[in-house]
Amino acid sequence: MSSLRPLWLSTSLSASAAALLLLLTPASQTPALAQAAQAAPAPAQAANPAPASPSQTTVAATSPTEQRGIAARAIDKVKQVAKSAGDIFARVPCLAPKVGSKTMGSLPHVAGKLVAGKPVVIVAFGSSSTAGYGASSPDFNYPNRLAAQLRRKYPTADITVINAGIGGEDAPEMMKRLQKEVIDVHPDLVIWQVGTNAVLRNLDPGDTAKMVEDGITRIQAAGDADVVLVDPQYSPQVTQRAESASKMVKLLGKVAELRHVGIFPRFEVMRDWHEKQAIPVESFVIADGLHMNDWGYACFAQLLGDDIIRSVGQIKLGVNVPADVRTYRPM
Secondary structure (H helix, E strand, O other): OOOOOOOOOOOOOOHHHHHHHHHHOOHHHHHHHHHHHHHOOOOOOOOOOOOOOOOOOOOOOOOHHHHHHHHHHHHHHHHHHHHHHHOHHHHOOOOOOOOOOOOOOOOHHHHHHHHHOOOEEEEEEEOHHHHOOOOOOHHHOHHHHHHHHHHHHOOOOOEEEEEEEOOOOOHHHHHHHHHHHOHHHOOOEEEEEOOHHHHHOOOOHHHHHHHHHHHHHHHHHHOOOEEEEEOOOOOHHHHOOHHHHHHHHHHHHHHHHHHOOEEEOHHHHHHHHHHOOOOOHHHOEOOOOOOEOHHHHHHHHHHHHHHHHHHHHHHHOOOOOOOOOOOOOOO
């Protein structure tokens, strides 16, 4: 689900420039730019143009020098976006909630693999905010941000983060692909983002919670994998359905407690950004009032990564955490 997309095209660009920019643009940006290219006015044509004589013919194509200039400007723009997202916390720091948050050794399987130097597979399972809608580039969705953070921390580790997010889905659709895209991959950690589309579609929160519980049971029965649920985001389209959103958040929390898995309380974390840290909603949510932007995804990934890193540190220190104490709260 996501984004304010930087529209680099203007109606003054030629058709060849628009096509070039589309080729240079990441996949997640192509729809917006394609619309912009289509919106550009086409050259006026006569209904029955008369054949031009050789002396009247002009060369409309841009010269190689002009084409190189267009390509260079497009590449520079891509680099600017990358730099902007790369130093994003220099402008607005990513601070976790302080009230009511605590850290626990909630991810023993993935942490144990990292300590042992074994390959680690993480599946990010969910809808559009897992796929990365709203990010300016696929590099800046939360699964890729998380992978980059863990690889920086553990440069010799073999870490794979699989993005299994499909926009518009919720528990009913996700359950149909749970076996193939999650269980059959044999992950060490499953991060399951769910519930937002159920709220938007007015689905019964109780039905959603039951399906999620059944899914976790299947994951746990199939092997040793940590599971972290991610509840709905705090954003205008969700908060205007306050009653349903509140029920969904509470029920997912109960499922996590019942199945002894982690939960990332995204709704409360994002509300803290706005209400306690005084960050405007538009600073972490795009113009559609629903999806996160680069900063939102980056901070979300940072908090998830921090908890995995803390779990590794606890195991290295020999801290034994009871198997039934896995409630996940980011610091």
